[in-house]
Amino acid sequence: MDEHRLDGNATGGVLGEVFVFETTTAEGACDRCGTVAHVGQQMAYISDIGTVLRCASCDNALIRIVQNPRGYFLDLRGVRYLRFGR
Amino acid sequence: MAEIRRLPHRLEWRIGEVLETRHATPRTKSLLLDVPGWEGHKAGQHVDVRLTAEDGYQAQRSYSIASAPEEKSVELVVERLDDGEVSPYLTDELRTGDKLELRGPIGGWFAWEARDGGPLFLVAGGSGIAPLMAMIRHRAAAGSDAPCRLLYSSRSLEDTIFAGELDHLASSDGSLEVVHTLTRSQPPGWTGYARRIDDEMLAEVAPSNEQGPLTFVCGPTPLVESVATALVGLGHDAGRIKTERFGPTGG
Numbered sequence: 001m002d003e004h005r006l007d008g009n010a011t012g013g014v015l016g017e018v019f020v021f022e023t024t025t026a027e028g029a030c031d032r033c034g035t036v037a038h039v040g041q042q043m044a045y046i047s048d049i050g051t052v053l054r055c056a057s058c059d060n061a062l063i064r065i066v067q068n069p070r071g072y073f074l075d076l077r078g079v080r081y082l083r084f085g086r
Numbered sequence: 087m088a089e090i091r092r093l094p095h096r097l098e099w100r101i102g103e104v105l106e107t108r109h110a111t112p113r114t115k116s117l118l119l120d121v122p123g124w125e126g127h128k129a130g131q132h133v134d135v136r137l138t139a140e141d142g143y144q145a146q147r148s149y150s151i152a153s154a155p156e157e158k159s160v161e162l163v164v165e166r167l168d169d170g171e172v173s174p175y176l177t178d179e180l181r182t183g184d185k186l187e188l189r190g191p192i193g194g195w196f197a198w199e200a201r202d203g204g205p206l207f208l209v210a211g212g213s214g215i216a217p218l219m220a221m222i223r224h225r226a227a228a229g230s231d232a233p234c235r236l237l238y239s240s241r242s243l244e245d246t247i248f249a250g251e252l253d254h255l256a257s258s259d260g261s262l263e264v265v266h267t268l269t270r271s272q273p274p275g276w277t278g279y280a281r282r283i284d285d286e287m288l289a290e291v292a293p294s295n296e297q298g299p300l301t302f303v304c305g306p307t308p309l310v311e312s313v314a315t316a317l318v319g320l321g322h323d324a325g326r327i328k329t330e331r332f333g334p335t336g337g
Contacts, residue, residue: 012192016097024195040195
């Protein structure tokens, strides 16, 4: 068991710096296995380097976000889409 | 226009002021904050707290909100971790009137509103009680009659956060049940559970699957994962189990 694993809910802060919509209730489809789930249900790994959101079903890296003095680097290759509720 | 909708906005850092600090247990403190312009929160949401050292070094941690949305101040529960970067400052140094940088409320996923109904099954380990306490307080303040059962694991009675308030709420509300388990030491005459939460305990305490409970589990990662796995093993719908892992420390 990886004790550093957190819920996707924990990415709400850093994603909230980039997105204007509530992100933890947004739904995303994993680009590898196709599973659709809320961001809050996925797995999060957070370190000083950055944050990775991983698919709770297949562990694929859905979203990577790194912050540094040059700005935010957002890698969304792991999600086919994100659907934000109204 | 009967309805005023707030435009979505990015999350920004803001300053809260400490109204009061209270010893919740010997190892945890409860911080009551006044956050100017606080737009309200949902029970279960959290805030990020950021500390900045004189040399500009910053450390940030997430803390669940323990107060109900109906309350004016924002209450956070902070467990002191001896090797933590943030919690020793919050528990030992912070005084009434101090300012604290935070942002929130964050996270609509691990949240409950009275209109979501029940029955609610809440499982807490240690300071994982915080967001569930917000739900219990909100449930009471909103006059919700959704049946609610809390299973709460603490090391000992003196380490049980909000013990008195939980007793009081449960004694005056027939549809709120609080079940404690004390894992390390128990007071004389203790007849309750005295071990870590396990499959057998969950089978005894969890509402039956047929009742379709909405379950929230919060605590250290190992506890959260074992509880969620056990509940699914008991036939509970994984889609109705929401989890909030604290990680190994929480900082």
